[in-house]
Amino acid sequence: MGSITETRSEAYLYKHAHSNDSYLTVEAGSGLYLKLSDGREILDATGGAAVSAIGHGNKRVQKAIVAQLEQVEYCYPGFFKTACAQQLADHLVKSTNGKMVRAAFLGSGMKLLSKGARYIDISNRTVGSEAMEAAMKLARQYFLELSAETPRYRFIAREGSWHGATIGTLAIGDFKARKWPFEALLSDNISRVSACNPYRGMKTGETSTDYISRLAQELEDEFQRVGPDTVCAFIAEPMVGTTLGCVTALPGYFQAIRDVCDRHGALLIFDEVMCGMGRTGTLHAWEQEGVVPDIQAIGKALGAGYAPISALLVNERVIAGLKQGGGDFSHGQTYQSYPASCAAALEVQKIVEEEDLLANVRRMGHYLGSLLHDRLDSHPNVGNIRGRGLFWAIEFVADKISKTPLDSRLGVAKRLSSTGLKEGYDISLFSASGSADGWHGDHVLLAPPYTISANDVEEIVKRVCRVIETIFDDLG
Ligand code: PLP
Numbered sequence: 001m002g003s004i005t006e007t008r009s010e011a012y013l014y015k016h017a018h019s020n021d022s023y024l025t026v027e028a029g030s031g032l033y034l035k036l037s038d039g040r041e042i043l044d045a046t047g048g049a050a051v052s053a054i055g056h057g058n059k060r061v062q063k064a065i066v067a068q069l070e071q072v073e074y075c076y077p078g079f080f081k082t083a084c085a086q087q088l089a090d091h092l093v094k095s096t097n098g099k100m101v102r103a104a105f106l107g108s109g110m111k112l113l114s115k116g117a118r119y120i121d122i123s124n125r126t127v128g129s130e131a132m133e134a135a136m137k138l139a140r141q142y143f144l145e146l147s148a149e150t151p152r153y154r155f156i157a158r159e160g161s162w163h164g165a166t167i168g169t170l171a172i173g174d175f176k177a178r179k180w181p182f183e184a185l186l187s188d189n190i191s192r193v194s195a196c197n198p199y200r201g202m203k204t205g206e207t208s209t210d211y212i213s214r215l216a217q218e219l220e221d222e223f224q225r226v227g228p229d230t231v232c233a234f235i236a237e238p239m240v241g242t243t244l245g246c247v248t249a250l251p252g253y254f255q256a257i258r259d260v261c262d263r264h265g266a267l268l269i270f271d272e273v274m275c276g277m278g279r280t281g282t283l284h285a286w287e288q289e290g291v292v293p294d295i296q297a298i299g300k301a302l303g304a305g306y307a308p309i310s311a312l313l314v315n316e317r318v319i320a321g322l323k324q325g326g327g328d329f330s331h332g333q334t335y336q337s338y339p340a341s342c343a344a345a346l347e348v349q350k351i352v353e354e355e356d357l358l359a360n361v362r363r364m365g366h367y368l369g370s371l372l373h374d375r376l377d378s379h380p381n382v383g384n385i386r387g388r389g390l391f392w393a394i395e396f397v398a399d400k401i402s403k404t405p406l407d408s409r410l411g412v413a414k415r416l417s418s419t420g421l422k423e424g425y426d427i428s429l430f431s432a433s434g435s436a437d438g439w440h441g442d443h444v445l446l447a448p449p450y451t452i453s454a455n456d457v458e459e460i461v462k463r464v465c466r467v468i469e470t471i472f473d474d475l476g
Helices: 059-071 083-094 128-146 167-172 176-185 208-226 253-263 316-323 339-354 357-376 412-420 454-475
Strands: 026-030 033-036 041-044 154-158 190-193 231-236 267-272 295-298 311-314 382-388 391-399 430-432 442-446
Touching: 041 454, 059 339, 083 311, 083 339, 128 167, 128 231, 128 267, 128 295, 128 311, 128 316, 154 208, 167 176, 190 208, 208 231, 208 253, 231 253, 253 267, 339 357, 357 382, 357 391, 357 454, 412 430, 412 442, 412 454, 442 454
Parallel strands: 154 190, 154 231, 231 267, 267 295
Antiparallel strands: 026 033, 033 041, 295 311, 382 391, 391 442, 430 442
16 A cells, blocks of 8 residues: 555646646745755746745744644634634725725624624635635625515626636636536526727727727626626626736726626626735735725735635625625635634735835836836737736737737647746746637736845746747747
């Protein structure tokens, strides 16, 4: 019988859609680097998938987790909460300047509006997908509390979005390569409109104002098509991450979208799982959009890789609706509000605040963007470089003028990741294949930790450029 320390690759079943041919074994992590079992050090330029917000191996967070485990490792979230969970809730609600409000932890049978509680829901057994599923359920329940006869059960989402890998979130997302095997299981109560994607979506000669009006009209038309009073919520990533690759909306777009939702009484749900918690230079991505969602999902950078944790932040309107039904959110999971996860996330968020890391995100993000433009704007296959904060993407094309995407059979996205991991390049890059995955343009994402220095930025750009040169030289 084998011991549990043996590594048997065939036993490791799970395969990520964009993973490379074989997995590399990571032995340790420190700052920006992951150390492999063969001694190589890999620069983790996308922080996994925009997770590693304060770098690897942070001792403060490690200690906080151990301290919580020493106090209590688990208590049933339907009956109990821990101090670190409460403090994390308070910290997050405070960070929204009152825009998102009070309640209590998610838990089966637990009152959301228990006295003094300001927070609604930390759905933190796992991560982003669960927060988004909980957001959908919460939206539906909100309307049910207002009226048991509510006709609202639909969601309108956007093209080229990604909201998670569970059955509910696959349905709202638009990642065709990950979705098609499971189509038969997915709800058809979801429809889709175009995302605000200026590089790909704006017509020649169209002004920003016209483009925004066209998109708002498309949403209005979709409400009318499905029946405005059947829609629970419109769902969007304020900055699209994985799929389209760091696409920011034009200023004014989300206000126009909010107006359409308000006109029809539908909720606005923001998926900030990838772009939230500081990634774009403000703690919440919506702070730069001039609108506040009704429900907001956060994940990745909340626990920054130290714990699988996600959360929902919810505004007063939703709480008021739930109050009509007594305040319970009908959603409970065994490991939600897991104490060690809350302790980890609380410590991560204290570090982000105490070390003023968001100022560094803005400063280094600006530097990263300018270096990428300097080095890559003239490359014949670089179609667009875009980003905000420490969240940048480079989109590749076959032709710069026509913006023709690369042939998916070239496998450029996969080559970007696998070449980066080869000896001599030593950089971990998250990439996505546009044409193969159901939208336009292969791209690579950069999302380094908020602690990054100017030297680190230069090293990332140097290595990324080498990877890109190698791939396009090979392709001829
Ligand atoms: N929402 C967005 C915007 C994401 O980028 C992701 C993951 O990449 C998810 C939801 C799902 O999160 P998870 O993979 O943690 O379940």
